[in-house]
Structure formats: structure tokens, C-alpha cells
Amino acid sequence: MLIERADVIVTSPGRNFVTLKITTDDGVVGYGDGTLNGRELAVAAYLTDHVVPLLTGRDAHAIEDTWQYLYRGAYWRRGPVTMAAIAAVDTALWDIKAKVAGLPLYQLLGGASRERCLVYGHASGKDIPELFDSIRKHLDEGFRAIRIQTGVPGLDSVYGVASSAAASVGGAGSDSRYDYEPARRSALPTEETWDTRAYLRHVPSVFEAVRGEFGEDIALLHDAHHRLTPIQAAKLGKSLEPYDLFWLEDVTPAENQEALRWVRHHTTTPLAIGEVFNSVWDYQHLIREQLIDYVRSPVTHAGGITSVRRIMDYAAMYQVKSGMHGPTDVSPVGLAAAVHLGLALHNFGIQEYMVHSEQTREVFGPTYEFAGGGLRPGEEPGLGIHVDEELAAQYPYERAYLPVNRLRDGTVHDW
Ligand code: EZ4
Numbered sequence: 028m029l030i031e032r033a034d035v036i037v038t039s040p041g042r043n044f045v046t047l048k049i050t051t052d053d054g055v056v057g058y059g060d061g062t063l064n065g066r067e068l069a070v071a072a073y074l075t076d077h078v079v080p081l082l083t084g085r086d087a088h089a090i091e092d093t094w095q096y097l098y099r100g101a102y103w104r105r106g107p108v109t110m111a112a113i114a115a116v117d118t119a120l121w122d123i124k125a126k127v128a129g130l131p132l133y134q135l136l137g138g139a140s141r142e143r144c145l146v147y148g149h150a151s152g153k154d155i156p157e158l159f160d161s162i163r164k165h166l167d168e169g170f171r172a173i174r175i176q177t178g179v180p181g182l183d184s185v186y187g188v189a190s191s192a193a194a195s196v197g198g199a200g201s202d203s204r205y206d207y208e209p210a211r212r213s214a215l216p217t218e219e220t221w222d223t224r225a226y227l228r229h230v231p232s233v234f235e236a237v238r239g240e241f242g243e244d245i246a247l248l249h250d251a252h253h254r255l256t257p258i259q260a261a262k263l264g265k266s267l268e269p270y271d272l273f274w275l276e277d278v279t280p281a282e283n284q285e286a287l288r289w290v291r292h293h294t295t296t297p298l299a300i301g302e303v304f305n306s307v308w309d310y311q312h313l314i315r316e317q318l319i320d321y322v323r324s325p326v327t328h329a330g331g332i333t334s335v336r337r338i339m340d341y342a343a344m345y346q347v348k349s350g351m352h353g354p355t356d357v358s359p360v361g362l363a364a365a366v367h368l369g370l371a372l373h374n375f376g377i378q379e380y381m382v383h384s385e386q387t388r389e390v391f392g393p394t395y396e397f398a399g400g401g402l403r404p405g406e407e408p409g410l411g412i413h414v415d416e417e418l419a420a421q422y423p424y425e426r427a428y429l430p431v432n433r434l435r436d437g438t439v440h441d442w
């Protein structure tokens with residue numbers, strides 16, 4: 028079975044997505060997600076100009092060989108654009124293989140290791156009352172694990188806090204958008220102001236209030252979005268220990284693996300990192316030295332199912348679990364791939380789940396289902412994705428940037 032053609036679909040049903048569609052000579056179609064938030068067209072061009080010409084005529088079943096051919100064959104290793112493009116190819120080929128086998132993809136990955144993949148939603152509020160409303164909404168919808176982000180007194184807007192109360196309560200059953208931060212469509216990035224001391228003073232009081240109101244049972248998570256130094260991160264981890272977090276995410280900038288050693292020495296709060304990583308090499312020391320508890324790489328940004336499974340097999344030796352990134356900028360194709368893989372992985376931990384907008388769901392037609400606080404992939408052969416290409420064509424690309432962050436004195440800071 029040969030690859031006959033590969034087409035790149037760029038669509039923007041509320042936000043931009045890059046999808047690769049591979050068609051075989053016997054007419055089997057597979058989809059893969061290559062969306063890279065704010066840099067979508069770079070992946071689209073990488074695919075169209077450099078990868079698609081290599082795919083036609085290749086054996087559609089030779090997934091490992093194609094992965095190695097695109098990774099080693101390019102000579103230029105890793106990088107988010109390359110690895111998102113490879114992910115799109117890899118995922119589409121797995122979709123095809125599972126369709127040909129007549130099995131849902133998770134069956135090819137070893138079968139189900141659990142009934143469903145535990146997910147966490149995003150609760151946020153500019154203040155505590157608004158945050159509580161958002162948490163209640165998520166609990167009503169069945170979420171059992173919730174990420175908590177709030178405004179910080181003195182700062183206008185803060186990462187992860189929905190810009191309106193209506194947006195902050197959107198959950199699984201709701202159509203309200205809460206992919207606040209990435210999809211602001213302006214000609215230039217929005218700029219936010221940041222003050223680490225104000226943040227570090229405020230966060231523990233938020234978790235104290237949340238535990239006081241909602242009890243000990245819910246799994247609570249928090250994302251520091253790469254903004255702290257190792258010693259600040261250590262301080263935050265220690266100050267949150269009484270509130271028993273499921274994890275503290277991205278405490279320091281991701282490039283320096285050594286930083287996590289300092290954090291680890293000071294706190295027992297579990298650590299998650301890696302949503303901006305794109306290869307197993309980014310985790311080499313973190314996993315071997317047991318400096319983290321959860322791997323954040325999603326299928327979409329780390330080379331696809333083939334390579335994320337490889338990362339997770341390595342992680343399993345050290346009791347490190349998966350915690351795949353699942354914001355709305357990972358398309359339903361990427362989320363479907365993550366849920367199939369997560370269902371099969373023995374060392375699955377949790378899956379991030381930001382609900383896509385109604386428009387997005389109409390374009391991609393995902394069949395995964397949210398129930399009992401978790402996601403389950405559909406039972407149909409393949410990924411269980413039905414792209415409506417005519418509808419997709421009605422939503423042309425619109426340039427959109429992630430925000431930029433500055434300290435009070437104007438210095439550019441990590442976002
Ligand atoms: O900032 O998806 O944990 N989730 C996050 C996300 C990321 C965006 C980047 O595209 O940190 O909100």
C-alpha cells in the first residue's frame with residue numbers, strides 16, 4: 028500500500044490548525060496534527076515544500092522507517108517546526124494502519140490499560156470568587172482534576188486567566204471559548220506585565236482558599252509557565268506542599284535541565300515539564316536523574332505517536348508518567364492521538380483537556396468522549412476523526428500570536 032498523495036490543510040475555525048491528510052493508492056485516508064501555535068505557516072511550508080515530495084510513492088505501512096527517514100534524513104535534528112511536521116506524518120500513518128487493520132488505534136498500541144484517560148480542565152478567575160465559580164462549573168461537568176490559575180493583585184492580566192468570567196467557566200458540555208491566551212487575533216502580540224514577587228506571595232493563599240472551599244479530594248494542578256528561577260521555583264514548591272498538588276508545571280525555563288535539580292532538592296511537590304520540548308533528548312537527564320514526575324510532551328509537538336511512546340517507555344523505567352499537553356492549539360486530531368496513546372500506555376498519568384470550540388469540533392468531527400472525568404477514544408477503526416474539508420475551507424488562516432511578557436521595568440521575560 029503506497030502513499031499516493033499528501034495534502035496540507037490549514038484552517039481557522041476560531042483558531043489556526045495545520046492538518047496533514049495522507050491518501051494511499053487504495054484510497055485509505057489518514058490525518059495528523061502539525062499545529063504549532065503562532066507559527067502555523069512554518070510547519071505548513073515545511074510539510075508542503077520539503078516533506079510531501081518525499082512521501083508520495085512510499086510504503087504507507089513503513090511508519091518507523093518513514094519516521095527515521097524524515098528525522099535522520101533531514102540532517103537538521105529536532106526543533107519544534109520539524110518535529111510537528113514529523114508528528115503530522117507519523118500520526119496520519121498510524122491512522123491509516125489502524126483503519127486498514129479495522130481497529131481503533133489504541134489496539135495497535137497494545138490495547139487499553141484502563142477504562143478512560145483521566146483529564147484535567149482549566150479553572151481560572153481574576154479573583155477568588157470568580158475562580159470558585161469556574162471550579163464549581165468544572166466539578167458539575169464531571170472534572171476530577173483541575174488546573175487553577177488566578178489574577179495577581181496589582182497585575183492587569185496574567186497567564187492562564189480567561190479574559191471574561193463567561194469564558195472562564197467553559198467546560199466539557201459548554202460552547203463558551205476559554206482558549207483565552209493563544210488565539211487573540213491582533214496584528215502584533217499582546218503584552219503582559221509580570222511581577223514574580225507579587226505572584227509568589229499570592230499563589231499559596233489561592234490554594235489555601237480552594238482547599239478550604241472544595242476539600243482534599245480534587246486533584247489540583249498549577250502552571251508557572253517558565254517564569255521562575257530555580258530558587259524561586261523551589262520556594263513556590265515548598266509553599267504549596269500543604270495543598271497537596273497533583274503537579275506544579277513548568278516552573279523554570281525549559282532549556283536548562285539542571286535547574287530542576289535545585290527545585291527537586293527543596294520540595295516534594297510533584298513536577299511536570301516539557302510542553303515546549305520536542306524530543307527524548309530534552310528529557311535525557313530529567314528522567315534518568317528522576318528530577319520530574321510528569322512528561323508534558325504531546326503527540327503533536329514531539330514527533331508523533333512513535334516518538335512520544337519511545338519517551339514514555341524510557342520514562343517508565345523511572346516511574347515517570349505522562350501528562351500530555353492538551354490546550355486548544357493541539358487540534359482534535361492531536362488530542363485523539365493522545366487519547367489513543369494514553370489509553371494504551373502503562374505509565375499514563377493524566378491528560379490536559381481544554382474543550383475545543385463548537386466550530387472546531389464541527390470541522391474535525393472527533394469521536395472521543397468525555398465521561399466520568401476522563402476521555403475515551405471512539406471504537407471505530409483509526410483515530411476516529413472525520414474532517415469536513417469543505418467546512419475547513421470556509422475558515423481561512425488568520426495571523427495570531429501568543430502574548431509576550433515583560434517585567435514592570437519593560438524587560439522581556441519568559442512567557
Ligand atoms: O501556553 O498552549 O499548559 N498549558 C499551557 C498552554 C500554552 C499554549 C501554547 O501554545 O501552558 O496554555
Ligand code: CO
Nearest residue numbers: 250276277302
Ligand atoms: Co503549560
